[in-house]
Amino acid sequence: WTECTEAVKTSYDQLLGRWKEEMDTLLVYAGVSSAVLTAFNVESYHLLQPEPADPTLAVLKQISAQLNGYTLTPPFLNATNTTGLTQVPFQAPASAVWLNSLRFSSLVFSFAAALLALFVKQWLYEGMVPGTSPESARLRQYRFNGLLKWRVGTVVVVLPILLQLASILFLAGLLVLLWTLHNIVAAIASVLVGLVFTFVIGFTLLPVFKSDCSYRSP
Known part of the structure; x- marks a missing residue:
């Protein structure tokens, strides 16, 4: 019994240890990726907003509009239009929309992977069972069955895919x-x-x- 429980415990601990190492590596990559994406997004989201109005430029435009509204009819100078410039609604360029959509989607995937990785580490910590007694063996098997039933291994496999998608979206936005x-x-x-x-x-x-x-890969 002792040898059997030791073998099962070793195999179980190795599985949890491998998953924890994968989550640690994923968290490091997700942290670096999120930092890089945030730096790029801080610069790119301004493309979705109209440029702030320069007071000097606004005054010059108003003067230009007023001068264009005058007509010269000797010996008179008539003002035909002094209403000023018509404000055109701002519309972000299509490239800016695509760029920000790709980059912010990449950031969401990266944060989602990091958040889920934290959950997985907590699940694995709760799944650890010390000892080789019959009670520990039954509890260990119960926890292992729970990991299989709730497909924790599938979640572990999906998380790197989220980071890969984040990288693909970032590169696509870079090309745009x-x-x-x-x-x-x-x-x-x-x-x-x-x-x-x-x-x-x-x-x-x-x-x-x-x-x-x-x-x-898994």
Whole structure:
């Protein structure tokens, strides 16, 4: 009995330990990713707002509008229109809308992954059972059955996917920004991003076709 419970406890502790290590790594990456995304989003959300009015520029526009409203009919100077400039409703460019949609979606995925990772760490902590007594063994099996029933392992697998989606959305937003600034820089960045995606897809699909491939993930 002792050897059996020791073997089960070792296997159970190794499983929880591996999941905890994955959550620790994920939290570090999510923290770095969120910090980078926040820095970019602070700059990009201004594109969705009209530029603040410059008082000097507003006065000059008003003077220009008034001067354009005068007509010269010798020997008189008539004011035909002095109502000023018509305010045109602000509409954000489509590129700004796409850019912010991608970046803020990426930030949401990153924060969601970090938040769920914290929950998983708490679940794993509650699932730990010390000792090898019969009572501990029954409780350990009960906790393990609960982990399987509520698919905690599936949650652990999904969290890295959320971070991968966040990275993809960020790179897509980066390309949207670059294509609005400079075509050559955008083309180079697009090629590099394409190479990254090619490697990622290759690393993901190779284990499907090659059983001895070590590029495996949960």
